[in-house]
Amino acid sequence: MTFNRRMFLGTSAVMAASLAAPMVRAQGKPRVIVIGGGAGGATAARYIAKDSKGEVDVTLIEPTRTYYTCFFSNLYLGDVKDIDDLGHSYGGLAAGGVNVVHDWAVGVDRDAKTVTLASGGSLAYDKLILSPGIDFVDGAVEGWDLTSQNAMPHAYKGGSQTELLKAQLKAMPEGGTFAMVAPPNPYRCPPGPYERVSMVAHYLKANNPTAKIIVADPKPKFSKMALFQEGWNNHYAGMIDWIGEDFGGGEVSVDPGAMTVTIDGEVTKVDVCNVIPAMKAGHIAEIAGVTDGNWAPVNAADMSSKADPDIHVLGDASQQGDMPKSGFSANSQAKVCANAVRGALTGSKVFPAKFSNTCWSLIDTNDGVKVGATYEATDEKIAKVDGFISQTGETADVRKATYEESEGWYAGITADMFGASV
Amino acid sequence: MRAFQYLMPFALVGLMALPSHADTGDAELGEKVFQQCKGCHQVGASAKNRIGPHLNGLFGRKAAGLEGFKYSKSFQRAGAGGLEWHADTLDVFLENPRAMTSGTRMSYRGLKDAQDRAHLIVYLRQFSDNPANIPEADPTAQAVDHDLDPAILALVGDPEYGEYLSGECTTCHQAAGGDDGIPSITLWPEDQFVVAMHAYKNKQRNHPVMQMIAGRLGDEEIAALAAYFKDLEN
Numbered sequence: 001m002t003f004n005r006r007m008f009l010g011t012s013a014v015m016a017a018s019l020a021a022p023m024v025r026a027q028g029k030p031r032v033i034v035i036g037g038g039a040g041g042a043t044a045a046r047y048i049a050k051d052s053k054g055e056v057d058v059t060l061i062e063p064t065r066t067y068y069t070c071f072f073s074n075l076y077l078g079d080v081k082d083i084d085d086l087g088h089s090y091g092g093l094a095a096g097g098v099n100v101v102h103d104w105a106v107g108v109d110r111d112a113k114t115v116t117l118a119s120g121g122s123l124a125y126d127k128l129i130l131s132p133g134i135d136f137v138d139g140a141v142e143g144w145d146l147t148s149q150n151a152m153p154h155a156y157k158g159g160s161q162t163e164l165l166k167a168q169l170k171a172m173p174e175g176g177t178f179a180m181v182a183p184p185n186p187y188r189c190p191p192g193p194y195e196r197v198s199m200v201a202h203y204l205k206a207n208n209p210t211a212k213i214i215v216a217d218p219k220p221k222f223s224k225m226a227l228f229q230e231g232w233n234n235h236y237a238g239m240i241d242w243i244g245e246d247f248g249g250g251e252v253s254v255d256p257g258a259m260t261v262t263i264d265g266e267v268t269k270v271d272v273c274n275v276i277p278a279m280k281a282g283h284i285a286e287i288a289g290v291t292d293g294n295w296a297p298v299n300a301a302d303m304s305s306k307a308d309p310d311i312h313v314l315g316d317a318s319q320q321g322d323m324p325k326s327g328f329s330a331n332s333q334a335k336v337c338a339n340a341v342r343g344a345l346t347g348s349k350v351f352p353a354k355f356s357n358t359c360w361s362l363i364d365t366n367d368g369v370k371v372g373a374t375y376e377a378t379d380e381k382i383a384k385v386d387g388f389i390s391q392t393g394e395t396a397d398v399r400k401a402t403y404e405e406s407e408g409w410y411a412g413i414t415a416d417m418f419g420a421s422v
Numbered sequence: 423m424r425a426f427q428y429l430m431p432f433a434l435v436g437l438m439a440l441p442s443h444a445d446t447g448d449a450e451l452g453e454k455v456f457q458q459c460k461g462c463h464q465v466g467a468s469a470k471n472r473i474g475p476h477l478n479g480l481f482g483r484k485a486a487g488l489e490g491f492k493y494s495k496s497f498q499r500a501g502a503g504g505l506e507w508h509a510d511t512l513d514v515f516l517e518n519p520r521a522m523t524s525g526t527r528m529s530y531r532g533l534k535d536a537q538d539r540a541h542l543i544v545y546l547r548q549f550s551d552n553p554a555n556i557p558e559a560d561p562t563a564q565a566v567d568h569d570l571d572p573a574i575l576a577l578v579g580d581p582e583y584g585e586y587l588s589g590e591c592t593t594c595h596q597a598a599g600g601d602d603g604i605p606s607i608t609l610w611p612e613d614q615f616v617v618a619m620h621a622y623k624n625k626q627r628n629h630p631v632m633q634m635i636a637g638r639l640g641d642e643e644i645a646a647l648a649a650y651f652k653d654l655e656n
Contacts, residue, residue, distance in 0.1 A: 047589070328593060335589030351586045356593075358631055372631055374638055385638060388630040401502035405594075405631075408604025412594040420598055 029057045030345035033115050033125040035105045035284055037062030039071075040131030040314030040330035042093060042417040047338035049097040055346050059099040059123060061115065062090065067418075068158035071327045072410055074192065075362060077155075077166050078199030079206070086158060092419030108288035110308055127341050130290070130305075131314040131330065132282025133157065134188050137294065140278035141181055142253035151256035152273040155196075156188060168272045169203060175210040176271035179261045181252055182217040183276045186295075188316045188325045190223035191371070193276055195361040198228065201236040202364055214270075215242045216263045218250030223324075224361060224371055230392045231363035281317035295319035300377035301353050302340035303333050312337045321381025322373075329357045331413055336377075353377040360406030366396070368403030447537075452545025455538050462528075465549045474528065481550035483507050485523075496525030496605070504628050509543055514626045516542065520614055521621045525605070570620055575613060577645035584650025587643055590635060597654060608654045615648035 034045040037060055045060040052058075066087045075081040090100045101123075107116035114122045136154065138145065144152060155165035172178065178200055182193045197215055204211040221244070222228075232240050243249040248264025254275060255261075261268050280286075280294035290296045290305040296313040297306040298320050305311040314337055315330030323329040336353040343350035358372030373387030390402060456465070462474035469476040475491040486493035486501035493501075500523050505511060515522045516539050518532040533539050588597075591607060599608035607615070621627045622636035623644075639647070 051585070331593050332590070335586075339586055339589075349582065351583060354587070354590060356590055356635060358594075370631070372634060374634055386634055388634055397502045398504065401499065404603040406603070408602050409594045411600060411602040412592065412596050412604060415596045415598060415600070416592045 029055065030126045031057045031124060032059070032127045032129065032341060032345070033123055034058065034060045034129040034131065035062075035115065036131035036133060036282065036315075037064075037067055037090060037093075037100075038131060038133055038315065038330065039069075039327035039413065039417055040316075040334045041129065042067070042090075043331045043334035044129050044131065044312075044314060044338045044341075045098045046093055046096055046417065046419055047335055048342050049093075051338065052342050052346055052348070054097060056342060057099070058097065059101055060090070060093060061101050061103055061105045061117070061123075063102060063104050064159070065089065065102055068162065069327065069410075069414065070156065070158040070162075070189070070192075071413075073155070073158050073162045074196045074199040076162060077169060077196060078202040078362070080199070080202075080362065080365070083163060083166075086162075088414055088418045090418065096419045105284050106287070108284065108311075110288065110311070113310065125310075126345060127310055127312065128288075129312045129314060129337065129341065130282075130285050130288060130296070130317060131334070132284045132317050134279040134281070134316045134325075135283050137278040137280050140183075141275050144181075144254050144256065144275045144277060148254075148256040148275070151259070152254060152275045154276055155274060156192075156276050156279075165272070165274055169200060170207075172204075172208055172211060172271045174208055176208070176212075177268065178204070178211065178213045179268070179270040179273045180213070180215045181254065181261070181273070181275045181277075182215055182219070182222070182249075184218045184250075184278050186325060187276070187279045189359070190324050190326075191228075191359055191361045193217075194222055194224065194228045195363075196274070197240060197242075198231060198236075198361070198363045201232070201239050204239065205236060211239070213240045214261070214263075214268065215240070216249045216252040216261065217242060217244050218252070220245040223359075224369060224389065226392050227369045227390055228361075228363065231367060231369075235364040235367070279316070281313075285313060285317045292319070300380075300382040301336075303337040304340070312341065321375075321378075322384040323355060323357055323375055323382050324359065326357055326359055327413060328359065328409075329355070331416060332356055353382075355382055358409070360402065360409060362403060362406070366400040366403050368399055368406050369394075370402055370406070447540030447542070447544035449541070449545045449548055451538075452541035452543070455533070455542040456545055459530075459542075465546065469549075477546055478549045479551070480507050480512075480546055481509075494523070494525050494527045496523040499605075500627075509547075511626075512543055512546070513539055514621070518617060521617045522627060524610070524614060524618055570617060574620065574641050574645075575616055577616075577641055579612075579642070579645030579647065579649030581646065581649045581653070583643070584646035584648070587639075587647050588650050588654075591647070591651075594631075607651055610648075610651050612648040612652045615651060616644055619644045619647070 032048055034041045045058050048056055049058045066089055068086045072086055076083055094100050104118035105115050106118050114124050116122050153161050153165045155161040243263055251264045253262045259270055261270050281291050281296050285291050285296045290307045290311055296317050298313050298318045303312045303314055305313050314333050316325040332355045340350055342348050355375035358370055360368055360370045362368050369390035371389040374385045375382045376385050463477050464470055465477040469478050471491045475488045484501045485505035486497040516533045519526050519528050519530055594604050595607045599606040619636045622632040625633055
C-alpha cells in the first residue's frame with residue numbers, strides 16, 4: 001500500500017478534527033455542571049453522561065482527587081475497615097465521559113449562568129447541579145469553631161478528619177475518656193453518631209477496656225435508639241454514658257485548649273472530644289442564593305431548586321421533605337434528577353420520580369441493623385410511602401446477614417457512583 | 423393414615439379462608455409423588471444426606487438448617503433471613519423452587535399440580551414431629567395455587583423504562599454483576615426475575631428491603647426491569 005497525498009490529507013484532517021473536537025462539540029451540546037463529587041454529584045454526573053450517550057457535556061467540579069466516603073468511616077474507627085477501603089478515584093467517571101475538574105467552585109452567576117473556579121476560570125452551564133454536602137453552623141457549640149477542628153475533630157466529612165479522630169482514639173491513655181457532642185436535627189446520617197459510639201466502644205473494648213465514652217446529645221431520642229441501646233448493653237455494658245436532652249445534654253460547651261467539656265454545668269476533663277456541630281448546606285449553595293435558612297428547598301419531582309429552575313440541589317444540602325440525609329438518599333435523588341435534567345436538555349423521556357433509602361449500622365462485629373423506607377414526590381415534598389426497621393432481639397444469624405448485606409451495599413453504591421474502577 | 427386424620431380440622435379452617443385450593447392431601451398418594459424426589463432426597467428411619475439433604479424433621483426447620491449439608495449460598499441467605507419450612511413455604515417452594523431461592527442447586531422444575539403438592543406435603547409431614555403433640559402445628563394437607571397469572575408472565579417489558587427504574591436496584595446490586603454480600607441480578611433470565619419479584623411482592627420471600635421495593639412496583643414495572651436486566655451488558 002502506498003501512502004498517497006490524498007490519504008495523507010485525510011489523516012491530517014481527521015487528526016485536526018479530533019484535536020479540536022471537544023471544543024467544537026461543547027459549543028453545540030447542552031452543558032451540565034455538577035458541583036460536588038459525592039453520593040449525589042458523582043451519581044448525577046455519571047448517569048447523565050452514561051444515559052445521554054455523549055449528547056450532553058457533563059463537567060464535575062470536585063476539589064479532591066480521591067474521595068473518602070463518610071459512610072463506612074465509622075467502621076474504620078472500629079478497626080473493621082482500612083482507610084484505603086474508603087477511598088475512590090474519579091478515573092471511572094472520566095472514562096465514562098465526565099469532564100472531571102479538580103478545583104473549588106467559589107462563585108455562581110445565575111444570570112450569566114456561569115460558575116467561577118478558585119483557580120480563576122469560569123465555566124458556563126445550561127443546568128447546574130449542586131451536591132455540596134454539609135458545612136457547620138457557626139457558634140453551634142459554645143467554645144468550638146472550625147479553627148478548633150484539629151484539637152476537637154468533627155470527623156463528619158470523610159478523609160483527613162476521620163484519620164485524625166482515629167489517631168486520637170489510638171493515643172488515648174489507659175482508662176481515658178472519649179467525649180462526643182452529638183448534633184441537633186436535621187443532620188447528615190441520622191444513625192451516624194451512634195454507630196460511631198458503637199465502633200469507638202468496639203475499638204476501646206479490644207484496646208483500652210477501662211476507657212469511658214460520654215455523649216452529650218441535644219435530642220431526647222435518636223435514630224434506631226432501641227437497637228443501639230440494646231447493643232450497647234449487650235456488648236459494651238458500663239462503658240457508654242449517653243446524656244440526652246432530658247439530662248442536660250443540650251447544655252454543652254467545650255474548651256479545646258483545656259480539653260474540657262461542660263455538660264449542664266459539670267466540667268469534665270476528656271482525652272478525645274468529637275464535636276459534631278449543627279449542620280447546614282455546603283457553602284456554595286448559600287453563595288448561589290438557593291438556600292432558605294440552613295438548607296436549599298427543592299421541588300420533589302425533579303430536585304430543582306425552588307429559587308431557580310435551572311439549578312438542582314441533591315443530597316444533604318437539599319430540603320426535600322421526609323428523606324433522611326444519607327448517601328443512599330443522595331444517590332437515589334441523583335437518578336431522579338439526572339433523568340429530569342437529561343429530559344429537559346435532550347427531549348428524552350422523563351419518568352415519574354421514585355425514591356428509596358436504607359441505612360445500615362454496625363454495632364459490633366457481625367451485629368448489623370438497618371432501617372429503610374420508600375418515598376414518592378408530592379406537590380409539597382418527598383413523602384414517605386412505606387418503611388421497615390430491624391427488630392430488637394434478632395438472632396445472631398439475622399444480624400450477621402444484615403452486616404454482610406451492608407458490605408454488598410457499599411460495593412454496590414460506590415460502583416454506582418464512580419463507575420467501574422480503573 | 424393417622425396423621426391424615428389429625429390434620430383434617432386444620433385443613434378445613436384453611437379451606438374457608440383461602441381463595442384457591444386443592445383438596446386435602448393423602449399420604450399414600452404423596453409417597454407415590456415422592457418417587458420423583460428420591461433420586462436426591464431420602465426420608466424415613468435410615469435417611470441420610472445425599473445429593474440433597476434428608477427430609478426427616480423438615481417441618482419447622484430453618485432453610486439451610488441441617489448441620490453437615492453443603493447448601494447453596496442462596497439457601498444460606500434465605501435461612502439467615504428467616505425462611506423456615508412449613509406447609510405454606512414448602513408449597514410455594516415445591517411449585518417453583520426458583521421463586522423462593524433463585525440460586526438453589528435443586529434441579530427440579532417444580533410440581534405444578536396443587537393436589538400433588540398437597541399429597542407430598544402430607545407424606546413428608548409424617549417424618550416430622552407428630553402434629554397431635556403440637557397444638558400450633560402446621561395445617562399441612564392443603565395447598566394453595568400460587569402460580570403467577572400467565573398474563574403477568576406474558577407482559578412485555580419496556581427496557582427504557584426498566585433502565586430508569588433500575589437506578590433503584592443498582593444502589594445495592596452492582597450493574598456489572600459483582601456479588602459481595604448482595605446477589606447479582608444482571609443477565610437474570612426474564613421469567614425468573616419476574617417470578618422472584620412477585621414472590622417478594624406477595625411476601626413469599628421474606629427480605630424486608632426487597633419486600634418494600636417490590637411492594638410498590640406494578641406488574642408493568644417488574645416486566646420493564648426484567649427486560650432491562652436480562653440483556654444488560656457492561
